[in-house]
Amino acid sequence: KQEVTQIPAALSVPEGENLVLNCSFTDSAIYNLQWFRQDPGKGLTSLLLIQSSQREQTSGRLNASLDKSSGRSTLYIAASQPGDSATYLCAVKRLEYGNKLVFGAGTILRVKS
Amino acid sequence: GAVVSQHPSRVICKSGTSVKIECRSLDFQATTMFWYRQFPKKSLMLMATSNEGSKATYEQGVEKDKFLINHASLTLSTLTVTSAHPEDSSFYICSASPTPGSNQPQHFGDGTRLSIL
Numbered sequence: 722k723q724e725v726t727q728i729p730a731a732l733s734v735p736e737g738e739n740l741v742l743n744c745s746f747t748d749s750a751i752y753n754l755q756w757f758r759q760d761p762g763k764g765l766t767s768l769l770l771i772q773s774s775q776r777e778q779t780s781g782r783l784n785a786s787l788d789k790s791s792g793r794s795t796l797y798i799a800a801s802q803p804g805d806s807a808t809y810l811c812a813v814k815r816l817e818y819g820n821k822l823v824f825g826a827g828t829i830l831r832v833k834s
Numbered sequence: 835g836a837v838v839s840q841h842p843s844r845v846i847c848k849s850g851t852s853v854k855i856e857c858r859s860l861d862f863q864a865t866t867m868f869w870y871r872q873f874p875k876k877s878l879m880l881m882a883t884s885n886e887g888s889k890a891t892y893e894q895g896v897e898k899d900k901f902l903i904n905h906a907s908l909t910l911s912t913l914t915v916t917s918a919h920p921e922d923s924s925f926y927i928c929s930a931s932p933t934p935g936s937n938q939p940q941h942f943g944d945g946t947r948l949s950i951l
Contacts, residue, residue: 753937764840764927765878765942772937810877812940820866820931822940826877 723748725813727825734801735833742796742828744811749792751813755822756785756796759808768809769796801832837861838930840943848951849920855913855946857884857928863908864930868940869901872925884911918950 724747734740744754753772757765769778769785771794777786784797794811808829812822837860845853857867865886870878882903883891890903900922902914911930915922927945931938 755939757942762925762945762947764838764944765929767939767941770937770939821868821880821883822878822929824877829875 723751723813723815723823725811725823725825727809727811727828729828730826731829731831733831733833736801736803738801738832739797739799740801740830742798742809742811742830744794744796744825746792746794746813746823748815749789750815751789752816754785754787754794754811754813756783756794757810757812759810759827761808765810798830801830803832803834806831838928838941838943840928840946842946843944844947844949846949846951847918850917851950853915853918853948855915855926855928855948857911857913857930857943859909859930859932859941862930862932864911864932865908867905867911867928867930869903869911869913870927870929872927872945878927881913886911915948918948920950923948923950 726745728743755770756768759765771778771787782799787794808827810827812824839858841856867884869881871881872878881896884903884905886905892898905911925945929940929942931940
């Protein structure tokens with residue numbers, strides 16, 4: 722059974738810092754990995770999707786890496802801003818599971834101004 | 835980009851009431867949609883996979899008679915919480931993808947906050 726773990730559970734940083742969020746998964750036979758952002762009381766916004774054959778994806782100040790063999794992904798946020806404060810979730814997909822996503826519990830990020 | 839709309843955003847009702855939540859794909863067709871439940875400060879738990887024109891597939895431990903799913907068209911799936919009780923209070927979110935089985939990202943609705951008094 723696929724399990725996804727995110728560390729840390731919560732993180733508080735001053736504005737301007739670069740930071741790294743971690744995601745690990747137990748079964749390396751994934752199809753892709755997706756990072757999401759969730760604001761309080763809201764749905765999920767897709768940030769980055771990394772295919773199993775890729776090593777990283779970048780969008781603006783965000784960079785996500787994937788090491789499938791070790792079952793790890795990181796989300797790097799450069800020059801953090803208060804508007805980045807949210808919960809960040811990672812999720813993996815395996816086609817054998819009928820396109821279902823398995824989510825981690827998330828990292829609650831607070832960027833202080 | 836692909837948009838998923840969920841309605842209503844919030845429901846407060848008395849115990850015993852049945853509540854219907856709608857999930858619509860606004861600019862694409864979705865043969866498959868997913869329904870999740872999220873407890874406070876917890877991750878999303880997949881409840882069921884909604885399949886257009888056929889029965890939904892429920893995850894282990896989810897009561898299909900309690901959580902009725904209907905996917906009558908390629909752009910609409912509904913989740914009905916029947917005879918809701920306080921323990922059903924939660925945040926419910928749906929998702930869909932324009933092309934299931936591909937490397938296209940899942941798109942999520944804004945969720946429905948259900949509160950049963």
